[in-house]
Amino acid sequence: MSLIENIIRPEVRALSAYHVPDAGGFVKLDAMENPYVLPETLREELGRRLSDVALNRYPVPSYSQLKVKICTTQGVPAGFDVILGNGSDELITIVSVACAKPGAKVLAPTPGFVMYAMSAKFAGMEFVGVPLKPDFTLDKAAMLAAIKEHKPAITYLAYPNNPTGNLFDADDMVDILRAAGDSGVVIVDEAYQPFAQATFMPRLAEFPNLVVMRTVSKLGLAGIRLGYMSCSSALLVEFDKVRPPYNVNVLTQAAAEFVLDHVDVLDAQATSLRWERTKLIADLAALPGVEVFPSAANFLLIRVKNPKISADGVFSALLDRKVLIKNVGKMHPLLENCLRVTVSTPEENRIFLDAMKASLDS
Ligand SMILES: Cc1ncc(COP(=O)(O)O)c(C=O)c1O
The missing domain is CATH 3.40.640.10 (Type I PLP-dependent aspartate aminotransferase-like (Major domain))
Known part of the structure; x- marks a missing residue:
């Protein structure tokens, strides 16, 4: 037996490490992050606070x-x-x-x-x-x-x-x-x-x-x-x-x-993301062959039901356009042909929607 077989538990050897894709250069909509940063004045004050730590x-x-x-x-x-x-x-x-x-x-x-x-x-x-x-x-x-x-x-x-x-x-x-x-x-x-x-x-x-x-x-x-x-x-x-x-x-x-x-600053950001969520749901639902599931989170699950293109196809077409979302279709049988996208700023949501439209048309 090799060193690895001797010491590492079989259930650990059987697992794959949690994969985090490199998102450099992409519009990053795969990890449910809040796209907004803190306002400049708070960032400066935070910097001073951290320098005293x-x-x-x-x-x-x-x-x-x-x-x-x-x-x-x-x-x-x-x-x-x-x-x-x-x-x-x-x-x-x-x-x-x-x-x-x-x-x-x-x-x-x-x-x-x-x-x-x-x-x-x-x-x-x-x-x-x-x-x-x-x-x-x-x-x-x-x-x-x-x-x-x-x-x-x-x-x-x-x-x-x-x-x-x-x-x-x-x-x-x-x-x-x-x-x-x-x-x-x-x-x-x-x-x-x-x-x-x-x-x-x-x-x-x-x-x-x-x-x-x-x-x-x-x-x-x-x-x-x-x-x-x-x-x-x-x-x-x-x-x-x-x-x-x-x-x-x-x-x-x-x-x-x-x-x-x-915390009121972050709460206000969450409020605007909830507004953006409502808008994005409506815009996605208007696309041909796209089903949007109800969401109480800062992301949407969508199913591609388009005879011309699968969810895998849409995912790759978005990658070609430098938009990174999450392809969850293989995670579970109930998620067949499903993709997950983070709700973001109006600009990033627009880029994502345009890329979706282009991939569904291609
Ligand atoms: C349901 C749920 N719980 C916990 C976490 C992990 O959160 P944290 O960043 O605090 O480790 C996630 C991250 O995506 C999540 O989706």
Whole structure:
């Protein structure tokens, strides 16, 4: 056996690394980033703030100041605290590692965010995917049956879901929370909450097994890598034991504290992106052979139903025109011929629409 076969776990060898395409020179509409930057005056002030940060010191690991700012500006209910992560990706890893008892399972509707399954596998847990209905709503009966059969330690519900963009029915989610009960946590992943304006955060006290996970990435701070998560203090204490002590660096901490003092700027950007979303849905729906699915997020899922060209063809034609979106058609059978595009500025949305029109005509 080779060194690799001797030391690397077979399930890791069987995985492919998360692929991030090089987007240099492209109109980048593949990763649900906020296209807007901070206004000049705030950027200058932030620069001054960051220049004062003591880079020679480790972060203070309690992160209490940042946590208080998050709790007060992001609607965390009184009496609840948060745990911070290097992006919500790291929080997903933390929960997986904390819950990975031998034989423990992770459950999520599919298609869903790929890191749920990947992180489960990294932690040595089995991932159980429960297909959504063809209209991308939750198959509640199948979810409840799977919870009964597998007793998952972790169930993920992305609210709204990626890559489909829709919000699941809140009453169905409550039934899932109740069914999981004492045998598993339900992580409501609200990465796209600024665009959905729907949240389970105020309901934390109702469900001892509810974990609400958020990120600042889609709000406009993807580059600083900061996620946060709230749940009962009993659970939080356990998850915090698994968190590396200095997982959020001092620059991220200082930048987040500064921007959260000006969160109205990011909220206004989210509001204009919601307007742009409405407009883009209408413009795409008017194109021949394009189906647009309802979205509560800052991206749209579309299906190409054009006899002249497939979604793969449209994706390549857009690449030729230097527009990068995400081809999700091979991710799951329910996503056949589907593409996902980030809602962006009026200019970038126009470039994307023109490229779409040209590729459908070609
Ligand atoms: C549903 C969902 N959760 C979490 C994440 C990861 O967010 P972060 O940038 O905080 O790691 C994403 C990123 O696309 C996502 O779609």
